[in-house]
Amino acid sequence: MPRCTNKGCGKEYDESSNADDACAYHPGGPVFHEGLKSWSCCNETSKPVMEFDQFMAIPPCARGRHTDSKAEVPAPAAPVAEAPKTTAGGVEVYGSARPAPAEVPESAIAPAAPPTPAPVEEEDDESLPVPDGAKCKRFGCGAAWRGAAASRGDGPDAVCTYHPQKPVFHEGSKGYLCCKPRVLEFDQFLKIPGCKTGRHLFVGAPASEERGEELVDCRVDHYQTPMEVHVSAYAKGADKERSSVSFAGQSITLDLYLPGNKRVQRTLTLYGPIVPDKCRARILGTKVDITLIKPVAASWPLLELPPAGTELPPGYALTFGVSGRTGTVGGKEVVLSVEEAARR
Known part of the structure; x- marks a missing residue:
């Protein structure tokens, strides 16, 4: 079955039952500003949030038909104009701007910190019940719970393909700290394939x-x-x-x-x-x-x-x-x- 490409939906659907209000989605685009995350279509009714998983959980604000049409990828932005510089004769010419090296006293440079070990990843406590409709909490996965036999067995539904480190948004580019792909559009960001495989995380471990x-x-x-x-x-x-x-x-x-x-x-x-x-x-x-x-x-x-x-x-x-x-x-x-x- 096709998968809906509307922002905030992403569900598989059957075209024969695709009604005018079958899809709940965001008609606007994501807005990231000074750490806050929201949707342009409903940032007045749904307050901006800080965490990426909270942003993904903001309820859709519009309804319509499911679609699998591909969003157009915008043309690359025009290059930034080169910075002017002034010659000794006072004539402005253009060239690449590069700041002069900063003078840093050796005493101010601290020894490098020891490498930070990779964080220990949380795993499911399989003795805990999984709520109906639960989705995998790992970044980039989102697989739905299909019962213990499928989601925790030996078949393909039990394999989680995910990103072990958090998303990072920098000067318009979007990606994950754990791997190299960087994209400009949020739709493309959601499609970045996971770089690690393991087991799903539906409920996590009980409180320590x-x-x-x-x-x-x-x-x-x-x-x-x-x-x-x-x-x-x-x-x-x-x-x-x-x-x-x-x-x-x-x-x-x-x-x-x-x-x-x-x-x-x-x-x-x-x-x-x-x-x-x-x-x-x-x-x-x-x-x-x-x-x-x-x-x-x-x-x-x-x-x-x-x-x-x-x-x-x-x-x-x-x-x-x-x-x-x-x-x-x-x-x-x-x-x-x-x-x-x-x-x-």
């Missing part, structure tokens, strides 16, 4: 317990300036007396006590070095505000150092920051990352 506490995770967001990284750990109601945030040369550790006997214990290996003595944290009602101080002006492509062997998208290793918040429109000052400046 330690001394009667339930260990949970929390969402972490950030933005940066040349000299600082501002991190928000969304842990509502953290106990100010018992909770703590500690800083090391290239890592931060969260130990947060939450209501309901829950606790967050998480260490983040950072993309670059920090000055621990100057970093600070404030525990607020809905989140923990953390300010990280860099030893020199730099732009971090990511908050956390990716696992060893991860290849960042083109441009990530050479990204520049600007004065003000990262991505500030009209920023003039080019700032190389410490690692890139040291190589020049």
Whole structure:
């Protein structure tokens, strides 16, 4: 049977029963802005979200017929004009713009952090029931539960083809940290084939317990300036007396006590070095505000150092920051990352 190509649908359908309201979909396009994700057709009624799986779960806002027509791929964008430069005689000529090498004192370049090991992937506890209609939670899979015999057996329905690392969106390109394909259109992004095979993840493992506490995770967001990284750990109601945030040369550790006997214990290996003595944290009602101080002006492509062997998208290793918040429109000052400046 054909598979519907409407955004937000993706279901197989029978043309003989394809009614005018058979498909629930998004007629608009995805909108990604400063970490927030939404659909242009319903961003007033469905609030933008931070996490990619939350974005994929935003309910469709329109109904119509299923279709398997292919969306047209737009023509490549026109090349960016070369930057002008001024000769000694005051005459402007055009050429490729390349910033002058930044001078970075050797004392400011911290030793490289040890490679981050690949994260341990969550697996299903097969003793837990799977709800009807459940879909695989692994990135790029989305297979529907077809019963234990099919989805956990030895046949093809039990094989999960997925992306083991998270999606990354950078300057219009879309892909996954774990593999090389990069595309411009969101429809093409959804079709990037998984780069690893394994078992499906429908329910995960039961909550971990330690001394009667339930260990949970929390969402972490950030933005940066040349000299600082501002991190928000969304842990509502953290106990100010018992909770703590500690800083090391290239890592931060969260130990947060939450209501309901829950606790967050998480260490983040950072993309670059920090000055621990100057970093600070404030525990607020809905989140923990953390300010990280860099030893020199730099732009971090990511908050956390990716696992060893991860290849960042083109441009990530050479990204520049600007004065003000990262991505500030009209920023003039080019700032190389410490690692890139040291190589020049």
